[in-house]
Amino acid sequence: MSHILRGSSAIVGIGQAGCGKAEGRTPLDILAEATHNALDDAGLSLSDVDGLFTGSSYHFMPTLSTAEYLGIKPRFSDGSMIGGSSFVAHTLNAAMAIHSGLCDVALICYGSNQRTAGGKLATMSEQQTYEVPYKPHYPISSYALAAARHMYQYGTTREQLADVAVAARQWAQLNPEAFVRDKLTREDVLNSRMISDPLSLLDCCLVTDGGGAVIMVSSERARDYHHKPVYLLGMGMAHWHRQITQMPDLTITAAKESGQRAYEMAGLSVKDIDVVEVYDAFTINTLLFLEDLGFCPKGEGGAFVANGNISPGGTLPVNTHGGGLSCVHPGMYGIFILIEAVRQLRGSCGKRQIDGAEVALVHGNGGVLSSQATSILGTEQTL
Secondary structure, eight states: OOOTTTTSEEEEEEEEEEEEOOTTOOHHHHHHHHHHHHHHHHTOOGGGOOEEEEOOSSOSSHHHHHHHHHTOOOSEEEOOOBTBTHHHHHHHHHHHHHHTTSOSSEEEEEEEOTTTTTSOOOOOOSOOTTTGGGOOOTTHHHHHHHHHHHHHHHOOOHHHHHHHHHHHHHHHTTOTTOSOOSOOOHHHHHHSOEEETTEEGGGBOOOOEEEEEEEEEEHHHHTTSSSOOEEEEEEEEEEOOSSGGGOSOTTOOTHHHHHHHHHHHHTOOGGGOOEEEEOOSBHHHHHHHHHHTTSSOTTOHHHHHGGGTTSTTSSSOBSTTOHHHHTOOSSOOHHHHHHHHHHHHHTOOGGGOOTTOOEEEEEEEETTTTEEEEEEEEOGGGO
């Protein structure tokens, strides 16, 4: 028996704005443009929106600030903030609200001017008692710790991590919207400035501006809009820690649980996934998530990502727009992998389009490998 939420709602509109540099614009300016683009994409207007789902690194009460700026009065609002995975998680919250009749048109949105505001976005409001004495760089030192442990425990190499960055760049070169598209080699990554050993500059995501928005409605209404709907088939969330010193195992993330919950709701397995969009704030992320989501056994992620396996033409299409490493990364990134997955399932990705894509897995990450959220999306043929 299928889950009550499986296929009960669908994404009918997507929009982006200000990706790269958006000089002189506030986060809400960028968010609003992305929202209007998503509404135009669906053939809707702001007056149709009665559900709001958002998060922010700038606004303490993001739903209040966003609704006021947009001039809307939503019947249902959710400002759950679990870092960059928030917007992937919001797909489940929106589906629940739509299914229960609490709203009809759900807007999931985000905006940031991180790059033009000087790059200072990541903050740590909670005192990191066990970490402060070591003066880590937040958040990269936490990810570097996980990378170092994976290398020690499983023999993963910097060359294999570099291949993640190279694959992302090769996808970006097929995407005219990607912020960085110049050639990148494994040697370029290995020779770039070390930031937090073993992660170098080119193991790290971009710092950009950008905003994104997604419109969701019930599956009953989904066929009434401009584009073919993309249905939410499964969703799962999990988190085991806040600060990296409390992570139970530095080589295993809560994606192991969020992914399994998403597969169970969708009634699908890893073998059914055609395209994968994961939160690649650092090269180690892609490797860990591919393991924990079941695409390869634990400890074999290094070999799996090596030598072009996740690049264009490889066996598994991963981060097909260029990811946070080469396309866009304005502080929190989860909304952009949702948008790319929808584009792939619509068949609108041009040179980077995956032929016959029917099922996409989207995985968001927040904090320091802390919150994990997995959505499985599908076309009408998967219902």
